[in-house]
Amino acid sequence: MKALTYTEHGKFILMDKPKPELIDPRDAVVRVTLASICTSDLHIKHGSVPRAVPGITVGHEMVGIVEQVGTEVKTVRPGDRVTVNVETFCGECFFCRNGYVNNCTDENGGWALGCRIDGGQAEYVRVPYADQGLNRIPDSVSDEQALFVGDILATGFWAARISEISQEDTVLVIGAGPTGICTLLCAMLKKPKRLIVCEKDTARAGFMREHYPDVLVCAPEECEEFVRKNSDHGGADVVLEVAGAKNTFELAWKCARPNAVVTVVALYDEAQSLPLPDMYGKNLIFKTGGVDGCDCAEILELIEAGKIDTTPLITHRFALEDIERAYEVFEGRQDGVIKVAVTMCAGRQ
Numbered sequence: 001m002k003a004l005t006y007t008e009h010g011k012f013i014l015m016d017k018p019k020p021e022l023i024d025p026r027d028a029v030v031r032v033t034l035a036s037i038c039t040s041d042l043h044i045k046h047g048s049v050p051r052a053v054p055g056i057t058v059g060h061e062m063v064g065i066v067e068q069v070g071t072e073v074k075t076v077r078p079g080d081r082v083t084v085n086v087e088t089f090c091g092e093c094f095f096c097r098n099g100y101v102n103n104c105t106d107e108n109g110g111w112a113l114g115c116r117i118d119g120g121q122a123e124y125v126r127v128p129y130a131d132q133g134l135n136r137i138p139d140s141v142s143d144e145q146a147l148f149v150g151d152i153l154a155t156g157f158w159a160a161r162i163s164e165i166s167q168e169d170t171v172l173v174i175g176a177g178p179t180g181i182c183t184l185l186c187a188m189l190k191k192p193k194r195l196i197v198c199e200k201d202t203a204r205a206g207f208m209r210e211h212y213p214d215v216l217v218c219a220p221e222e223c224e225e226f227v228r229k230n231s232d233h234g235g236a237d238v239v240l241e242v243a244g245a246k247n248t249f250e251l252a253w254k255c256a257r258p259n260a261v262v263t264v265v266a267l268y269d270e271a272q273s274l275p276l277p278d279m280y281g282k283n284l285i286f287k288t289g290g291v292d293g294c295d296c297a298e299i300l301e302l303i304e305a306g307k308i309d310t311t312p313l314i315t316h317r318f319a320l321e322d323i324e325r326a327y328e329v330f331e332g333r334q335d336g337v338i339k340v341a342v343t344m345c346a347g348r349q
């Protein structure tokens, strides 16, 4: 089968590899029908994910059809259309039982697919702990509608869930990249009074205005003042920092009103400073971390009910043969791209 492979620093190559097989009775093999590219894939390409192993197949955002299951797999059967979770988790350890699946203590737990083990920018992928890692896609939901459920949409959903958003709130989302938009869509489900998005890229700000006319959009340099003017208590009641740029952490706590929740979804390249003397008396609540991707079934129900739609994010479509071109477009932010969808092996067995 064809698989996009991390061969060396800076290089992914589409090559032939053997089709994956079941290794553990809790595994499933999934025929990948549609995959996407994530910024984390670019981090692997450029060597900033040291645990990524050269030779692995990359890709951790995909949907497909179950081809084969191990003897202990209970929740999915061959033929089921499924989403694949970016996180591998056992479902049994202390952290999994409490919903903190990002901290699963299993040796294979965490972000393994397309990083430490072969991922899904390929025709087939082996998914460990299939009962946890796969969710059946309702018949009325298309592959494109479900494509982001296991990664960026799970992230946005988790971020909105932990941010204690009420209907009185002004919510600020910093960053309107793909994960920022998913976070915004999930924050919308909480029906806050106002949603403000801060985005520096004018094309992405334009995308926001076109698709989400009820959301207020501002640029970073005007953000503090804009939020003050458009909130009831001198700042945002909830801030979700999804940009991860040089000054966006500082912007996040500066735009927050006293006693606000500031949720940091972004992954930074560098350490950030927390100038406690400057924020003394502001009594902020910070929440940080990596997605606990344990809400995929609920997210699929919301998609089925028409309450979340991430399909406008798919701005470009490619075939597997053209995946290197898809990377060029995504990485170069060409042609107003937000996300790409790559068709893997829809018609083949």
Ligand SMILES: [Zn+2]
Binding pocket: 038, 039, 040, 041, 060, 061, 086, 151, 152
């Ligand atoms: Zn990702």
Ligand SMILES: [Zn+2]
Binding pocket: 089, 090, 091, 092, 093, 094, 095, 096, 097, 103, 104, 105, 106, 109
């Ligand atoms: Zn676990």
